[in-house]
Amino acid sequence: MNKPPLLEVNRLVKHFLIRGGLLGGIAGRVRAVDDLGFALERGETLSLVGESGSGKSTVGRTILGLIRPDGGEIWLDGARIDQLSRARMRALRQRMQIVFQDPFSSLNPRLSVRDCLAEPLANFGLARGKAERERRIFDLLDQVMLPRAAADRLPHEFSGGQRQRIAIARALAPRPDLIICDEAVSALDVSVKAQIINLLADLQKELGLALLFISHDLAIVEHLTHRIAVMYLGQIVEIGPRDAVFSRPQHPYTEALLSAVPMPDPETKRRRIVLAGDIPSPRNPPQGCRFHTRCPYVFDRCRVEAPALRGPGTHRAACHLDALPGA
C-alpha cells in the first residue's frame, strides 16, 4: 500500500466572523480560506505564495491548530488532526513547528539562547540529564551555524539574521517532520535573506524535513522550493513543480507575479504586467473567477463561473483559458 503524504489538506475553509452593531450581531465574514487543498510529501518544500490578504498565513496557522478550521480536513501521516483537542494538538507540535517573520514573537527576550533551546527539549522529553541537553543545544547551534558561545547570550544581543537562526534552531529542537516558515525571511536584508534561504535548503536536505514556505515574494522561493502553490483571495489558483510554474505559468495572476521577478541574466527581460487595483476584500470576493476584476484577459464567462483547478499532470491552474495569450 502506498504511504500517505506527510501532510494533506482537503477542502479547507476558514471564515472569520465580523461582529458589529449595538447587539454585537454578525456584520460580515472574512473568507480567509475557501475550499483549499494540497499535499506535502516527506522531505519536500512547497511554497505558498500570494499577496498580503490572500489567506496564506491562515492556512499555516490552521494546520498547526492555532486556529480551528470551519470546514475541510487536515491529515498528518494518514491520521486526521483538524478535530483533535488542544492537548493532543500540543503533543503533535513535536512533529510540526513554525518559524515566524519576527523571531521576537517566538523567543522569550528574558531567556538565554540555551534556555530557549532547552525548553522544547524538556517539553517533549528529548534530553535526559544536563550533559545530553548541553550536547543537543550545541548540536542545534552548529546546525544553524551559530558559535557555541551564543548559548549564554540573550536574543536582543543578536542581529535580525542571527535571531532568525536561533528561531530555526528552536524549531529544529523537537526533531520535527515539518516546519512551516511564515514569511520567515521577509524582514531581513537581501544578503541575510539569501543566507537564511541557503541554510533552510541545506537543513531540509540534510534532515529530510518537509517545509511549507509561506511568502509574498516569488523571487525568494525560487532556489528553495520543489513546488509552488499560488494563492489569491483564499484559494489556490495555480500549483505545480517549480520549474514548470516559473517557465510556463498557466494562470494570469502567476504570470503577473513572475513578471516582477528579476531574471538571472540581466540581458533577458520579461514583459512587466502591472495589475490594476488592489486585491479585493476577502469580505466580499468577486463572483465567478475571483481574479476577474484585475485580470488582463477577462471575458464574459469569467464574471459568472468560477474556474476549477485543472491541467495536465501535477501542474494545474484555475482559469477558463486553455493557454495564456502569448505563451
Ligand code: SF4
Ligand atoms: Fe482571467 Fe478569466 Fe482566467 Fe479568471 S478565468 S484568470 S478572469 S481569464
